[in-house]
Amino acid sequence: MTRTRFAADRGLGRRMVLTMFLLGLLYVAFVAVLIALGARAITVLVIAGCFLLVQYFFSDRIALFAMGGREVSPQEAPELHALIDRLCAMADMPKPRVAIAETDVPNAFATGRDQKHAVVCVTTGILRRLSPQELEGVLAHEMSHVAHRDVAVMTIASFLGIVAGLMTRFALYTGLGRSRDDRGGLPIGLIVMLVSMIVYAISFLLTRALSRYRELAADRAGALLTQRPSALASALTKISGDMSRIPTEDLRKAAPYNAFYFAPALAPGASLAALFATHPPLERRLEQLARISAQLGRP
Template identity: 80%
Template sequence: MSSRFASDSGLTRRMLVTMFLLGLLYVVFVGVLIALGAQAVTVLLIAVVVLLVQYFLSDRIALFAMGGREVSPQQAPELHGMIDRLCAMADMPKPRVAIADSDVPNAFATGRNQKKSVVCVTTGILRRLEPQELEGVLAHELSHVAHRDVAVMTIASFLGILAGLMTRVALYSGLGSRRGNGQGGLPIGLIIMLVSVVVYAVSFLLTRALSRYRELAADRAGALLTQRPSAMASALVKISGDMARIPTRDLREAEPFNAFYFAPALAPGATMAALFSTHPPLDRRLDQLSKISAQLGRG
């Protein structure tokens, strides 16, 4: 389904290259497993089942895990009104709306397509942001919905799931069987485990890079839709600054869901190298929004 969200050809090219590399890695990995005589079919079927569950139930799983509850227009009229306006501007179906009772200021969108999507905000972000700032955050999340980012990232993570399963199979099935008739050579299980670990590491880095590209694309599309990039920048600065005042226990509980969030929740002392982060550095996001402001001729 189309929408009026702006695209970015440079980011799109980088995302396509990353997806191509992930696909190539998958083909090579499965080929190696088959060549080694591994029971790849069984593991592949398990990985496909996991992928399908994530793909079709992503909205329900995410809401349940994060304690979100759907709210009606009567329960949250201002929030619904804002999403109504943004959806009309973007020419897209309205997703379900939810609120999570958490002091961590954040928001997320999930669902495999526009008709099966939900946008959830925390009570913490509702208390902290001004209406224009919240609108910028919601525009970012609606861009994820319009561009089916959840579906893309779910599919992209499939290779990592498969490699992780193969590593466990190699570990728990024993590493003693050898190539040929047991006459010398490295144990097949050990070879499979080593190949799986390498594939998992490479796919992990590629998936994280893809996630960062999609976050930048969502920032850009949301800022251009609202025509107020400075409001999104203000929201980013405010949320990132307020994270330092959130109890460490709450931040650690939120960290597993960083890939979904508008801004990552990091506990004090936590450092994440750029290669491992699901989101671009704050400075990178603010720099892009500043350039968009200059292009639009406004702050």
């Protein structure tokens, strides 16, 4: 990873290693089962691998297209470019491409497999609502994702879930489900479907847990870079509060892209639902920022 001045997070590193290790064990076991099933299962692996490569190499273009983002020049958005220029100088990292999405949902996201192919996008809704200091905090959070290559990590981590999901559909909609073993036992397709569902569920929970922690790590790194955790906390509070005033239809359209966003468009309410969330609860993020403020001696 290219060195930057974003603060390293040992907790993030440990959780990444542990999660990827567990996913790796699960992956090896699942692939062994697929190989034992023969050529048809190998086809699923090849298809999933193609999805992974497309997502890895073209994540920036795909995300911008899906969310209606448009790259803007310094002449079109001078204040936004100035903030990002300042953060790049502070973090000692190359400048990402800058984009704006025309939507009133106040949010931002960063994508791209590495610093050379990164893009940071903000919505018109967030530009209207945040002060320059608050927006700088949000941008520092997003650029931390770029510095730590979070998009590439999460893309690779999600590969097993893609394979398991495709394998479940494969077992349901092909002749594999009607095939029985030599002893006349359960249909092979039923076994494959059950194993795939279990693998998908475990990999889903692991990647969601990693996603939540990487958001906390990005909050921490962004707050330490700007030395203004209170500005980031203010942005979080303001965005979360304003979400309730956005039409539900607009929030539902944005919700599928929650994993990319600075704050989820629709946040889970129940504690059990938090296990499936891409972001940690607002209270936990604010508590962490309050601790950083205390450590820095900030009000």
